[in-house]
Amino acid sequence: MNTLLLGEKDAALAAEIIKRGGLVAMPTETVYGLGASALNERAAARIFEVKGRPADNPLIIHVASAGELEKWCVNIPPSAYLLAGAFWPGPLTLLLERNAIIPDIVTAGLKTVAVRCPDHRLALELIRLAGVPVAAPSANTSGKPSPTAARHVLQDLCGKIEAVLDGGGCRVGLESTIIDLTCSPPRILRPGGVTREQLAAVLGEVEVDAGLLGSGEKPRAPGMKYRHYAPQADVIIVRGDDAARIFDYINSRPDEGAAVLCFDGEERYVKSKICLAYGSEREPSTLAERLFACLRELDREDIKTIYARCPSEDEGGVGFAVANRLKKAAGGRVICL
Ligand code: TXA
Numbered sequence: 001m002n003t004l005l006l007g008e009k010d011a012a013l014a015a016e017i018i019k020r021g022g023l024v025a026m027p028t029e030t031v032y033g034l035g036a037s038a039l040n041e042r043a044a045a046r047i048f049e050v051k052g053r054p055a056d057n058p059l060i061i062h063v064a065s066a067g068e069l070e071k072w073c074v075n076i077p078p079s080a081y082l083l084a085g086a087f088w089p090g091p092l093t094l095l096l097e098r099n100a101i102i103p104d105i106v107t108a109g110l111k112t113v114a115v116r117c118p119d120h121r122l123a124l125e126l127i128r129l130a131g132v133p134v135a136a137p138s139a140n141t142s143g144k145p146s147p148t149a150a151r152h153v154l155q156d157l158c159g160k161i162e163a164v165l166d167g168g169g170c171r172v173g174l175e176s177t178i179i180d181l182t183c184s185p186p187r188i189l190r191p192g193g194v195t196r197e198q199l200a201a202v203l204g205e206v207e208v209d210a211g212l213l214g215s216g217e218k219p220r221a222p223g224m225k226y227r228h229y230a231p232q233a234d235v236i237i238v239r240g241d242d243a244a245r246i247f248d249y250i251n252s253r254p255d256e257g258a259a260v261l262c263f264d265g266e267e268r269y270v271k272s273k274i275c276l277a278y279g280s281e282r283e284p285s286t287l288a289e290r291l292f293a294c295l296r297e298l299d300r301e302d303i304k305t306i307y308a309r310c311p312s313e314d315e316g317g318v319g320f321a322v323a324n325r326l327k328k329a330a331g332g333r334v335i336c337l
């Protein structure tokens with residue numbers, strides 16, 4: 001299949017492809033999504049096929065406004081409208097009871113459906129013109145880092161989908177925060193661009209899924225249990241209070257096949273290993289924006305091990321989400337010094 005590369009002016013064409021049951025990768029403020037009509041079972045099935053996604057991992061449906069919630073969800077609590085009012089369009093996904101009109105394949109047979117309104121002009125235009133909710137997981141091959149630029153989508157899916165709508169780089173860089181509103185208090189199932197602190201300011205009490213806190217419990221969002229966001233190399237997080245000790249350790253490791261993912265300004269401490277800085281430790285949103293692009297850049301035949309600096313989870317904020325993704329990429333390999 002020839003994958004079309006579409007741009008700014010092509011939202012109508014992209015919407016036509018979606019209406020006809022095709023697959024279009026679309027830009028959002030978080031990561032690129034692999035879009036298809038959420039009301040078309042065959043199109044949704046193709047999403048799973050081209051990504052190599054396990055069938056038990058449900059999809060998020062994307063809407064153009066909170067006014068659509070009633071069409072696709074039932075028993076919607078007031079908290080949904082409060083959150084939509086505060087954070088939509090934006091990087092927050094609401095988990096609600098599903099209307100049976102949404103096909104089983106989209107929700108992996110669950111009674112809930114995840115809904116999000118993305119903060120990207122082209123995505124919103126595409127959804128409006130298509131006239132259907134757009135099911136869209138991140139537009140990467142399952143297991144790989146999520147794409148934050150159109151070229152990342154092409155690396156994984158060129159020739160497998162009808163089109164990529166290029167809307168530039170993704171501002172947030174990590175997938176949306178998912179909050180489950182079917183339980184009380186509401187529970188964060190995946191950390192992202194909207195922080196726990198921001199959610200608590202609107203809702204009062206908010207829980208974090210124990211499966212995200214290293215309790216050994218199974219995470220409640222099916223997708224959070226897989227090794228993820230991973231380049232071919234082994235990612236090893238190196239932590240500690242003392243940066244000098246961290247770099248002594250990294251520098252003592254063999255150089256061949258090794259790379260370092262560090263914070264801005266730390267490049268000068270790294271001796272004779274490939275080195276990439278992904279953002280400022282003091283501004284975790286900069287780390288979020290570049291993490292996946294850097295993991296992709298280090299996804300090379302000659303790189304076997306990546307030593308990575310990771311922000312502290314204790315300070316909350318977006319750093320918590322960055323640490324969550326890096327730990328997934330590392331498959332739990334953390335060295336504490
Ligand atoms: O920012 C985002 O959310 C991006 C952009 C494209 O919108 N999308 C995204 O989708 O990250 P995906 O498929 O890569 O991740 C969706 C996550 C998975 O962990 C999945 O298990 C969870 O949402 N999820 C979806 N529906 C669910 C449901 N009904 N119950 C529990 N978890 C659900």
Ligand code: MG
Pocket residue numbers: 137138146
């Ligand atoms: Mg994904």
